[in-house]
Amino acid sequence: MIGDQLLPLPRRVRPSAAETAERYVHRLAEANHLRPSYLRQLLTTPPNSLGSIQLDKLAAVAGRDPANLVRALPELAPRTRTPGRTRENEARKTLNEQRKRERFAAFRYDARLGMSIRALATKHHVSRRTVGKALQSEIPPPRKKIERQPTALLGLREHIDAMLEADPAITAATIWQRLHDEHDATPSYPAVRTYITTRRTTRPPITSTHR
Known part of the structure; x- marks a missing residue:
């Protein structure tokens, strides 16, 4: 590395089939007697951070054409955002919340007519727990976030x-x-x-x- 310029490492390493970019960088570092974390941090923007691997920097140190690297490691391909996708997701979320409120309102209306919780659950094809929540509050509870271990x-x-x-x-x-x-x-x-x-x-x- 000269200044901000990354130079090809002495030993070239070919990406393997079904290999991740992280594993490829790890093998490249070991082949050149470098600490994997050191090389990994050189390939980010800004340098020495813990962000994503940058295709151009990896291509430079690996001495390989970026297009060939992308073919071997598709995860490195630049991501493109679909215009309007965020607005569509927000609109869908708002619509779903509105429908939940309408269902809760229907539960409460039928309850005022004297229907039991069991009858309400049967009529609306939901659990009695859901009916109970609707009778306790007009606002549907937020969905529980499921914590998953990586x-x-x-x-x-x-x-x-x-x-x-x-x-x-x-x-x-x-x-x-x-x-x-x-x-x-x-x-x-x-x-x-x-x-x-x-x-x-x-x-x-x-x-x-x-x-």
Whole structure:
């Protein structure tokens, strides 16, 4: 690397079939005796951050044509946004909320006519719990957000927990670097950060046993 210019690494590495960009960068670093986290951070904008791998930078250090890299690693292809898609999603969300309110209003109207909760559930093809919620409030409750553990961290959570136990003040960036450099892993930084945040907020605080 000269200034901001990235030069091809001495040893070229060919992308493998069904390989992710993260794993390719990892192999490229190891082939050139570099720390995987170091090379990975050079390929972001701005440099040394923890953002997405930039196609042009990877092509430069790999010594490969960007178009060929995209064919081998489709995830690196520039993303295009469909005009108006955001507005369509917002309009659909607003329409769904309006329909829920109308259904709740229908439940409450029939209830005032003397229908039981069981009869209401049968008539409107919903559960009695849903009818009960409608009778308690005119505003439908928001949908519960389902928390899913990132599959990219399978087999790595124990290592992360061990690092947190050894040093409760350790940063997510440091854990991300150690997973890349010491555990031959290629998780994304957002996945690591999300797990650590959840770990620290939903479980009892981890205190180090070392003095």
